[in-house]
Amino acid sequence: MTMPARRTRPRTGRRSFDLRSTALFFVLLALLLCVLGFAVRTLAGTAERRPAWVAVLCLAGLAAVLAWGRRRHRLFGARTARRAAAALEEGVHTALEEWEAPAAAAPSVGDRRVADSAGYACADDYDALDADEFERAVAGLCERDGCTGVEVVGGAGDLGADVLAVAPDGRRVVIQCKRYGDGHRVGSQDLQRFGGTCYTVHEADVAVLVTTSDFTAPAVEYAEQCGIVCVGRPALRAWHDGTGPAPWLLVDAVGGC
CATH class of the missing domain: 3.40.1350.10 (Trna Endonuclease; Chain: A, domain 1)
Structure with a gap:
């Protein structure tokens, strides 16, 4: 007696729909939107009541951003200058070593010798x-x-x-x-x-x-x-x-x- 073969559903690479995870995502999104809306409304009310404070805060923030940019530019420029000075110093030392090396020295690497003018x-x-x-x-x-x-x-x-x-x-x-x-x-x-x-x-x-x-x-x-x-x-x-x-x-x- 032969048993009928049981069909199995082919697996696909897609994830199954999860209702609980989807609902939790939308709840968190709604809470985030509520918090952002409350913060914007509070800031708007403060700006209407005390516009001078808002202007002062904006100017202070802008000044902080500009100061940070200038400081970063100065650090980058100083770092570049130090690297250029080090490279120049190394080049001068190398040139002096080549100048002071004896001109008649035979080229060699370790204990191996290379061809000279005779052969x-x-x-x-x-x-x-x-x-x-x-x-x-x-x-x-x-x-x-x-x-x-x-x-x-x-x-x-x-x-x-x-x-x-x-x-x-x-x-x-x-x-x-x-x-x-x-x-x-x-x-x-x-x-x-x-x-x-x-x-x-x-x-x-x-x-x-x-x-x-x-x-x-x-x-x-x-x-x-x-x-x-x-x-x-x-x-x-x-x-x-x-x-x-x-x-x-x-x-x-x-x-x-």
């Missing part, structure tokens, strides 16, 4: 560099170790090449730089994108991927298959300190990060 400079702390500075630091290592024609080409539309150089033995070196943290390893997709352009587009004799982090196992496997030299954090530090070989000398041991 690209190496860096002592690669973790303190941003991506662009890291590319310039890698270019500095190439120059230091005898490369010629060193050029930083990283940026929009670089097609995977960040640093181009010619090794001391004449081979064309194409380097991609990955400024990653310790928890972000270079994956196989990064290697695949670089491998698709380093030889065919940039005509590399030696393709190198340098990172401040490390490589995943699939990335190392792909690099070994495609002949890409992987330079991770330990190999980068050894290259920097001179205790390890330059990347173009690792071609016979591809993937030895």
